[in-house]
Amino acid sequence: MSNRLQGIVKRGAGEAVHWAWETAIECAAIGPHSRRGRRFGRFGLNSVICFPTNTVFNEQFIHIGEGTMIGPQVTLSAGMVPGQACISDPVVKIGDRCLIGKGSGIVGHFEIVIGNDVWTGHHVYITDQNHDYRDVTRPISQQSMPERSVTIGDGSWLGFGAVVLPGARIGKHVVIGANSVVAGEIADYSVAVGSPARVVKRWTEERGWFTVD
Numbered sequence: 001m002s003n004r005l006q007g008i009v010k011r012g013a014g015e016a017v018h019w020a021w022e023t024a025i026e027c028a029a030i031g032p033h034s035r036r037g038r039r040f041g042r043f044g045l046n047s048v049i050c051f052p053t054n055t056v057f058n059e060q061f062i063h064i065g066e067g068t069m070i071g072p073q074v075t076l077s078a079g080m081v082p083g084q085a086c087i088s089d090p091v092v093k094i095g096d097r098c099l100i101g102k103g104s105g106i107v108g109h110f111e112i113v114i115g116n117d118v119w120t121g122h123h124v125y126i127t128d129q130n131h132d133y134r135d136v137t138r139p140i141s142q143q144s145m146p147e148r149s150v151t152i153g154d155g156s157w158l159g160f161g162a163v164v165l166p167g168a169r170i171g172k173h174v175v176i177g178a179n180s181v182v183a184g185e186i187a188d189y190s191v192a193v194g195s196p197a198r199v200v201k202r203w204t205e206e207r208g209w210f211t212v213d
Helices: 003-028
Strands: 062-064 075-078 092-094 105-108 112-114 125-127 150-152 190-193 198-204 208-211
Touching (some): 075 092, 092 105, 105 112
Parallel strands (some): 105 125, 112 150
């Protein structure tokens, strides 16, 4: 086979692979009327979970609003294992018009509430449960895993790699900087960065935007 013919074959094969992958992405996406979508406690119109997913289970305890896009390779789960009967319903609630970035994880056990118009960068992790390690005589894997509810207010933005830990209370219209770790309360109209995240800028009606020392 001549080099020219080999090139034509390779280009054709490459186009076929791209076409097949794009078709798979479109056909395998989870929407409100798909078989997978109907497993959810709520799956709003014009919302989608992009293909491929990572781990998705106990969908009946997960509510998704309208017009929300959840990126590919996302983990979205309620409880510890598939088939678990959770003690709260919903465990994970995602509002309308949200955008959850590629490779992110939302792992709920008790209550995670994400408001409307919340956007995240890629690889953001949100959980309401952590490992206890107060008993130094026992492995961490054998200790309790306390749960504390998490809320993220309307219109907030979480930058790439942000981590939201149990008990976090993020207000509305908050910006969380890339790779920040949120464990406490962040007031409305704030910018917070770092590990642990601290507010560095705020807006109020009285003062407008101001820097926080």
